[in-house]
Structures are given as structure tokens and as C-alpha cells.
Amino acid sequence: MKVLVPVKRVIDYNVKVRVKADGSGVDLANVKMSMNPFDEIAVEEAIRLREAGKAEEVVVVSIGVKQAQETLRTALAMGADRAILVVAAEDVHQDIEPLAVAKILKGVIDEEQPGLVIAGKQAIDNDMNATGQMLAALLGWSQAAFASKVEIDGDHAVVTREVDGGLQTIKVKMPAIVTADLRLNEPRYASLPNIMKAKKKPLDEKTADDYGVDVSLRLEIVKTAEPPVRQAGVKVADVDELVAKLKEAGAI
Amino acid sequence: MDFRFTEEQDMMADVVRGLLADHCQPADLRRLMASNEARDSARWAHIVELGLGGILVPEDKGGLGLAPVDFVQLAEAAGYAALPEPLVENAGVALPLLAALVPADHPVLTRALAGEITVALAHPANPMVADADSAGAILTVAGDTVHLTTPEAAGLVHQPSSDPFRRLHTLANVAGETLATGAQPALDAAFDRGALFAAAQMVGIAQRCVDLAVDYAKERQQFGKPIGSYQAIKHHLATCQVKIEFARPVLYAAAADLPNGDLHSRARISQAKLAATEAADLATRTAIQVHGAMGYSWEVDVHFFLKRAVALASWWGDAALHRDRVAARVMTQPLGPEFTFARES
Numbered sequence: 001m002k003v004l005v006p007v008k009r010v011i012d013y014n015v016k017v018r019v020k021a022d023g024s025g026v027d028l029a030n031v032k033m034s035m036n037p038f039d040e041i042a043v044e045e046a047i048r049l050r051e052a053g054k055a056e057e058v059v060v061v062s063i064g065v066k067q068a069q070e071t072l073r074t075a076l077a078m079g080a081d082r083a084i085l086v087v088a089a090e091d092v093h094q095d096i097e098p099l100a101v102a103k104i105l106k107g108v109i110d111e112e113q114p115g116l117v118i119a120g121k122q123a124i125d126n127d128m129n130a131t132g133q134m135l136a137a138l139l140g141w142s143q144a145a146f147a148s149k150v151e152i153d154g155d156h157a158v159v160t161r162e163v164d165g166g167l168q169t170i171k172v173k174m175p176a177i178v179t180a181d182l183r184l185n186e187p188r189y190a191s192l193p194n195i196m197k198a199k200k201k202p203l204d205e206k207t208a209d210d211y212g213v214d215v216s217l218r219l220e221i222v223k224t225a226e227p228p229v230r231q232a233g234v235k236v237a238d239v240d241e242l243v244a245k246l247k248e249a250g251a252i
Numbered sequence: 253m254d255f256r257f258t259e260e261q262d263m264m265a266d267v268v269r270g271l272l273a274d275h276c277q278p279a280d281l282r283r284l285m286a287s288n289e290a291r292d293s294a295r296w297a298h299i300v301e302l303g304l305g306g307i308l309v310p311e312d313k314g315g316l317g318l319a320p321v322d323f324v325q326l327a328e329a330a331g332y333a334a335l336p337e338p339l340v341e342n343a344g345v346a347l348p349l350l351a352a353l354v355p356a357d358h359p360v361l362t363r364a365l366a367g368e369i370t371v372a373l374a375h376p377a378n379p380m381v382a383d384a385d386s387a388g389a390i391l392t393v394a395g396d397t398v399h400l401t402t403p404e405a406a407g408l409v410h411q412p413s414s415d416p417f418r419r420l421h422t423l424a425n426v427a428g429e430t431l432a433t434g435a436q437p438a439l440d441a442a443f444d445r446g447a448l449f450a451a452a453q454m455v456g457i458a459q460r461c462v463d464l465a466v467d468y469a470k471e472r473q474q475f476g477k478p479i480g481s482y483q484a485i486k487h488h489l490a491t492c493q494v495k496i497e498f499a500r501p502v503l504y505a506a507a508a509d510l511p512n513g514d515l516h517s518r519a520r521i522s523q524a525k526l527a528a529t530e531a532a533d534l535a536t537r538t539a540i541q542v543h544g545a546m547g548y549s550w551e552v553d554v555h556f557f558l559k560r561a562v563a564l565a566s567w568w569g570d571a572a573l574h575r576d577r578v579a580a581r582v583m584t585q586p587l588g589p590e591f592t593f594a595r596e597s
Contacts, residue, residue: 014273070259077263189267191303192316195260 001115001152001174003046003055005080006105007039007062009071010125023223026125028092035071038120040078042180044187045150046118047079054152057081059112063096063104065089069203076198077190083201084108088208088215095126100208100215102134107211109139114175116157121146121179132179142172145179255504257325265325271298272333278553281417284336290417291386296337300367304339308348308445313356314365315347320448324507327449331456334556336417338370338383344449346371346391349442353398353431360389360400372403377443377568380411380420392426396436401428415563437513444510446568448521451503451528454564457557458496458528458535464554465489465535465542472544485542492535499527519581522574529571532561 011017011026012034018027035043049055060075062068063086072083086104088096096104109117122129136143144150144159148167151158152174161168162181172178190198208215236242246252257265275295284292307323309315327340347364350371354361363369369388374381376393384390390406392399407424432438466489469480479485506524509517536558540547543554565571585591 070263073259074263077267189271189298189302190263191301192264192267192307192318193303195263195267196316198263199260 001055002057002059002112003049004109004112004114004117005039005042005046005058005060005075006119007043007060007071007075008036008123009033009062009064009068010036010123013037013124019224019226023225025093025221025224033067035074036120036123038122038180040187041182041184042118042120043075043078043080044185045180048185049152059084059114061086061105061108063088063101065092067092072203073198074190076201077195078188079194081201083203084206085203086206086208096215097218098128098130098134099218100213101131102138103213104208104211105135106138107213116174117177119177119179121181132177136177142176144170144172144176146181147178148181148183150178150184261322261325264322265329267302268326268329271302272329272335276333276335278556281334281336281556285416290383290419291337299337299339304343305347305367306365307343309351309365313351313361315351320445320510321507324448324452324504327452328456331453331560332460334457334560340449340453341373341382342370345442345446346373348445349373349438350391352438353435363388373442374423374426375439375442375446377446380422382418382420384408384421385419392423392428393439394426396439397433398431398435399426399428400431413563415559418563441513443568444513444518444521447525448506448510450564450568451524454528454532454561455496455499455503457561458492458531461535461539461554461557462489462492462496465539469542488538489542492538495531495534499531502527515581515585519578522577525569525574526571529565533565536561
């Protein structure tokens with residue numbers, strides 16, 4: 001079985017995000033970019049499936065600017081077998097919307113015919129949480145979102161999902177789309193020998209036009225704002241004062 | 253000529269920085285210090301998994317066959333984290349020396365490359381041996397002969413250290429299995445690597461101290477404003493950053509030049525050691541001052557970095573020795589822009 005993992009190049013999770021002065025988005029100039037952390041978990045899961053003998057090949061796909069090549073090299077260094085870059089934007093500030101991403105992925109999947117797609121549940125830049133679900137709908141495939149455990153059982157995948165207030169285990173017929181949640185696994189660090197091998201692994205480059213997908217924007221960002229600055233706390237002298245303050249605030 | 257690091261070199265550095273950011277924070281150092289240990293086995297296991305041990309060992313000896321310039325950013329990252337484990341001394345200095353003196357199937361080399369043991373080096377340039385007690389083997393030197401021994405056979409005598417994570421020892425007995433005679437060129441190369449990677453660690457230490465001080469200066473308020481908004485603070489920190497920015501290219505040039513092993517490359521390495529030592533000295537002292545009256549206390553994380561900088565300043569040659577090496581180049585060879593990249597013997 002072939003496993004396909006879509007990965008997105010996003011602003012590094014350690015970087016303090018700066019909103020552009022005109023509020024049109026986030027400033028990405030000279031900012032460290034990395035693989036979306038949920039996608040990293042998805043890559044790790046796919047590699048583990050291959051190591052467990054449940055999959056033969058792990059293919060990673062990224063859709064965006066040319067620089068996403070670095071993100072794909074990271075995935076190859078972790079252990080993916082080959083990569084596909086679909087160049088769909090020239091400006092690093094242009095985000096490809098989930099529907100366009102899902103349509104391009106459908107084109108890639110039609111060519112690659114994977115048995116399983118493992119994606120991150122959402123990208124940490126726009127928090128859409130939509131691509132995996134849209135992709136399942138476009139393909140007419142089974143869908144298991146927010147996975148915290150994935151087991152392959154013949155032509156089915158048994159997926160434990162993190163839902164409000166607990167866990168839900170479902171069995172989905174493959175081919176299927178699984179989206180990875182935070183606790184699915186802890187991604188490995190790419191080892192030095194694998195980083196060196198990654199350079200020699202195949203990386204195909206395509207464009208959105210190759211799949212006949214229109215990536216023009218359907219959504220307009222009206223405003224982007226930083227969260228309100230946290231107010232300074234108050235020092236209390238003793239427990240009685242603390243209790244009084246909490247009562248005052250209606251907390252107890 | 254393209255002086256930038258390659259994508260692979262940056263990726264290796266990112267991986268090591270990420271690992272150390274996850275597993276080697278000041279809170280981890282405090283825990284280790286409280287346990288009176290100098291090594292965290294879980295963190296070391298992660299480092300071993302990265303396959304770092306053989307990075308500078310030639311491929312025909314079982315290593316990755318990479319160059320010092322591939323390792324320099326990793327050593328810098330180790331300094332930035334004040335990494336207690338001997339990654340730099342083991343992978344950067346001792347293992348390439350061992351590999352240069354023994355066949356590929358030598359059991360100590362094989363075990364060291366597999367990450368089962370570390371190798372300590374009793375180089376004549378250093379008065380003591382670092383981390384000899386936790387090493388599986390020790391390389392000792394008598395004249396230009398290199399011996400291989402064990403911590404048990406060497407009769408380790410514990411010596412005080414300013415850095416709680418650098419266990420220092422002298423050896424009562426340097427005799428052991430003779431690996432090579434006439435090994436002076438290999439020992440000189442080990443010295444150059446030691447000095448270069450000590451410089452890299454000190455650039456990392458300097459940067460960490462500036463980062464710690466900047467974070468504190470943004471948070472600590474005086475007269476209703478963060479102290480970092482006052483010129484008395486920000487100018488000091490800017491001066492430290494300038495020192496670092498001037499040390500870093502010297503360091504990277506020295507790393508690229510080290511394999512030439514000539515007068516020119518030795519001068520570059522010594523210049524890097526001098527520049528990095530000055531940057532680390534200024535940055536650690538300034539960070540202490542920026543932290544105010546508590547700056548020198550154990551409550552503030554700066555002391556880990558200060559102690560490492562103090563330890564490394566005279567390790568692999570003190571300032572006087574390195575000034576002499578720079579002078580040997582400056583006084584005997586033509587100077588000027590047209591000679592910047594000239595090679596001479």
C-alpha cells in the first residue's frame with residue numbers, strides 16, 4: 001500500500017507572529033518557516049506504518065510556493081520515499097484555500113492511487129481544519145478526522161478519534177483519509193545520514209495548471225488583528241486577600 | 253564563491269537546535285545539577301540516534317565523512333544550550349583522531365560510532381581531561397605517541413571545575429595500547445578542531461546570553477517601563493550582538509579553512525578562538541549586569557553559560573597562545589585584501 005501525506009509550509013510555531021500594519025495578514029518576510037506540526041505527525045505515522053510492514057511507500061506532497069521544497073526535503077529526511085511539489089503561488093503571502101488544495105490533492109491522488117492519505121488535522125497558520133474533510137468528499141472516500149491512533153486491519157483502518165469529552169474508535173474502509181491530531185505520535189528527529197540521503201530522493205515538480213485547478217481566492221480577508229495584550233496581574237499579601245479578589249471577580 | 257551554508261548543513265543544524273530546545277533547557281540543566289550528575293542518558297540517547305558520532309569520521313572508517321564546516325553550527329548549538337554531554341569533544345575532536353590512527357574494525361572505534369561509548373582525549377594542550385570518568389576509552393599522549401586506555405587503568409584523579417557539567421581529571425597513568433607513533437600531525441589537527449569547536453560553542457554561549465538578557469530586559473520594569481527601553485541597557489546589549497556578529501564569520505571561515513592545515517588556516521582558527529572568547533566574555537558579563545543584583549545568583553540561568561565560557565576560554569589554548577599563532581601568520585606572510593584567500597606554506 002502507498003501512503004500519501006500532504007504537508008504545508010507554515011510559519012514556524014516558535015516564531016512570534018507579527019500582523020502587517022494594514023491588517024491584511026501576517027508578515028512572513030524573513031520569517032522562519034517550517035513544516036506544519038500536525039503534518040509532521042502525519043509524516044511520522046506514515047513512516048511508522050511502512051516500518052511496521054503495513055505500507056510500502058510514503059509519498060509527501062506540498063502545494064504552495066517553490067520554497068515548500070525545503071519542507072518536502074524535511075519530510076524526506078524524516079524517512080518519506082519521494083516527494084511531489086505543486087507550485088501554485090509565487091508570493092509567500094498567498095495562502096492557497098482549502099478547496100483548491102483539496103482539488104489539487106484529488107488530482108495527485110488520481111495519479112498516485114494511494115491506499116491511505118494521512119494529513120494534519122489543520123494548518124497552524126489559518127486553522128481552517130477543512131482540507132482533509134473536503135478531500136474525502138471530493139474523492140468519495142471514508143474519512144477519520146482527529147486521529148490519535150491508527151491501526152491497519154486488512155482493507156480497513158481502525159482509527160481512534162479525539163472527540164469532545166473522550167475518544168471514539170471507528171473502523172473505516174480504505175482507501176481513506178485520516179487527519180492526525182496532536183497525540184497520534186511524537187515525530188522523530190531526522191538523523192544525519194537520512195538528511196544526507198534526502199538530497200538524492202526524487203522530488204517531482206508540478207503546477208496547479210497540471211491538474212486544471214483554479215487557485216484564485218474565494219475568500220477575502222477583511223481584517224487580521226493581534227490578540228489583546230494580557231493585563232498585568234495583581235500581587236496579594238495573603239490568602240484572605242486572594243480569596244477576596246477571587247470573590248470580587250466572581251470566580252468563586 | 254558561495255559562502256552560505258548548504259540546505260543540508262542548515263537542516264542538520266535545525267534538527268540539533270530543535271532537539272536541544274526540546275531536551276536541554278535551563279530547567280533540564282537545573283534538574284541534572286540537583287542530581288549531581290554530568291550526563292542525562294535520555295538526552296544522550298536522542299543525540300546518538302541522530303547519528304552524530306561519526307560526522308567527522310571518514311566514510312571508509314564507518315563515519316559520515318563530513319567536514320568541520322558541517323559540524324560548526326552543531327557545536328554552536330551545543331554552546332547555545334550549554335549542553336552537558338560531550339558531543340563536541342567526542343564527535344568533533346576525539347573520534348576523528350581515533351579514526352585517523354586505527355583500522356575501521358577497531359572495537360573501540362566501532363563501539364564509539366555505534367554510540368555505545370564516548371572517547372575522551374588527554375591532549376597535551378589541556379592540563380586535564382574532560383569527561384574522562386564517563387568515557388569508555390581515553391586517548392593519551394606521550395611525546396608524539398598516542399595510547400588508548402580505559403578510565404579504570406588511567407587512575408583518574410578528580411579535579412575541581414568551574415562548570416558543574418564538565419568533570420575534570422588528571423591521569424595517574426597514561427600508558428596503554430599504543431595506537432601510533434609519530435602522530436604529531438594528527439594531534440595538531442585534533443588541536444585545531446578542539447580550538448575551532450570551542451570557539452563555536454562560545455559564539456553559541458554569547459548568543460544565548462544576549463537572548464536571555466534581551467528577554468529579561470523586555471519583561472523587567474523600572475519607572476513604569478521595561479528596562480530594555482533605556483539606552484543604558486540596550487546599548488550594552490547591542491555592543492554584545494556586534495561582537496557576536498563579528499565573531500561568527502571569522503568562525504565560519506575558520507571552519508571552511510581547517511582542512512588545509514597550514515599557517516593560514518591555523519591563524520584563522522586562532523582568530524576565531526580569540527574573537528569568540530571576547531564575545532562570550534562580554535556577553536556573559538553584560539547578561540549578569542542586565543539581570544541586576546540577582547544576575548550572579550543561581551536563580552538566574554546565566555551562570556550555566558558563564559561557567560561554560562570560563563571553562564572554554566583557556567581550553568584548547570589560551571589567548572596568548574592563539575595570539576602567537578595569528579602573529580606567526582601576520583608577521584611572516586604578505587597582508588592585504590589580495591592575500592585574504594591566498595594560500596601559503
